[in-house]
Amino acid sequence: MEAIACPRVTSVYLNNYVGKNVTIVGKVLELRGEEALIDADGNVTAHLDREAHLMVNNGVQIIGKVQPDLSIKVLNSIDLGTNVDYSLANKVVEISHQHPSLFHYD
Amino acid sequence: MSSYGGYQRTGYGAQGGEDGGGFMSGSQQPQNSQSNEKGSFRDESLRPVTIKQIIDCKEAYPGADLAIDGHLSKQVTIVGQVRSVTAQSIAVIYRIDDGTGIIEARKYFTNGQSAEDVPTYAPNTYVRIFGRLQTYNNKRHLGVVAMRAIDDFNEVSYHLLEATYVHLFLVKGGSLTGAGAGAQHDGNAAMDAGGGDGMFVDNGYGAAGDPQAAANARLGSVSRNARAVYKYLATLHGESAHLSVVKRNTGLSENDILAGAGELLENGMIYTTEDDETWAVLDM
Numbered sequence A: 001m002e003a004i005a006c007p008r009v010t011s012v013y014l015n016n017y018v019g020k021n022v023t024i025v026g027k028v029l030e031l032r033g034e035e036a037l038i039d040a041d042g043n044v045t046a047h048l049d050r051e052a053h054l055m056v057n058n059g060v061q062i063i064g065k066v067q068p069d070l071s072i073k074v075l076n077s078i079d080l081g082t083n084v085d086y087s088l089a090n091k092v093v094e095i096s097h098q099h100p101s102l103f104h105y106d
Numbered sequence B: 001m002s003s004y005g006g007y008q009r010t011g012y013g014a015q016g017g018e019d020g021g022g023f024m025s026g027s028q029q030p031q032n033s034q035s036n037e038k039g040s041f042r043d044e045s046l047r048p049v050t051i052k053q054i055i056d057c058k059e060a061y062p063g064a065d066l067a068i069d070g071h072l073s074k075q076v077t078i079v080g081q082v083r084s085v086t087a088q089s090i091a092v093i094y095r096i097d098d099g100t101g102i103i104e105a106r107k108y109f110t111n112g113q114s115a116e117d118v119p120t121y122a123p124n125t126y127v128r129i130f131g132r133l134q135t136y137n138n139k140r141h142l143g144v145v146a147m148r149a150i151d152d153f154n155e156v157s158y159h160l161l162e163a164t165y166v167h168l169f170l171v172k173g174g175s176l177t178g179a180g181a182g183a184q185h186d187g188n189a190a191m192d193a194g195g196g197d198g199m200f201v202d203n204g205y206g207a208a209g210d211p212q213a214a215a216n217a218r219l220g221s222v223s224r225n226a227r228a229v230y231k232y233l234a235t236l237h238g239e240s241a242h243l244s245v246v247k248r249n250t251g252l253s254e255n256d257i258l259a260g261a262g263e264l265l266e267n268g269m270i271y272t273t274e275d276d277e278t279w280a281v282l283d284m
Helices: A011-017 A086-098 B027-030 B050-058 B154-172 B175-182 B187-194 B209-217 B224-234 B243-250 B256-268
Strands: A019-032 A033-039 A041-048 A061-065 A074-080 B046-047 B064-066 B075-088 B091-097 B100-107 B127-138 B139-149 B271-272 B278-281
Touching: A011 A019, A011 A041, A019 A041, A019 A074, A019 A086, A019 B209, A033 A061, A033 B154, A041 A061, A086 B154, B046 B154, B050 B064, B050 B075, B050 B100, B050 B139, B075 B100, B075 B139, B091 B127, B091 B139, B100 B127, B127 B154, B209 B224, B224 B243, B224 B256, B224 B271, B224 B278, B243 B256, B256 B278
Parallel strands: A041 A074, B046 B075, B100 B139
Antiparallel strands: A019 A033, A019 A061, A033 A041, A061 A074, B075 B091, B075 B127, B091 B100, B127 B139, B271 B278
């Protein structure tokens, strides 16, 4: 079937996913027009699409393509509100990389 | 509630109106003396999975029920984002994406329902779906029994971890670190966690003391044969034993012992002494 997986990653994994689509969960630190700075176990710059409605200090999940400079071109984003356990989300990323048979297509 | 209307169609009624369907893989196992028993009720366990697991899972033979990790899985629960909603004459079709893959979930209409009676969700909403695995025209999809939107994003994290936990529990036979820790406090918990194949149930070496507890937690990740080898070596209090001695005392074949010892070496739990086929427990 479709192999359209968007692996869950944090900032530290970005190097391995240049040119690929990924899912990132993090906290919005700054909004600068069409750019956002997101903390996902380290800072990630996201180039937003028109439909993005992010709020500073809220959690966000972005799905997007990793650029050569390790920023993300956002294809899809959802606001997660303030009640997000980031350490848990980072743990999920870690676990998902330990068990690729459940999570990743490679 | 309209979203529960699917119960009648999906076979619950035919099974005598059991109100089951809860998460039973843990609580049922201790009662089954044969862990591979093919009881139909046992297969009704509701299992948390990722969509990739559904896409990857194999039929034992054409037309058979789908099995994930070798365990028949009819009922599953998934968490994912709604990518599209399409209303058809007999069902609404949701495309659900959880980052590991995409699958169709079909909510069939019952009792003269139409598309207006079935909840729709805005694109990208996270939902939890309880459903039954179905194959139609070689295409796998999920027959929705119930679904709801997710308000708290942490449930998404929780679901992915739970799916991983259940996968590991079924593949490695229980007694993961978490279960091992619980066993120190509660003997019954150890029985539950150990299941049919768990080390706490059948070797009595379990809850003897704290140093062993640490070792036991690590043993959770190795095979049964490796556990048997370790268990024997641990009785020697630091002395080493040759393959032939281990063979005599465990009753395992040489190949099994070598494979088991390999696992233990990899985990740093034993070390080789005089030669490659003589081992001793690495004290921690």
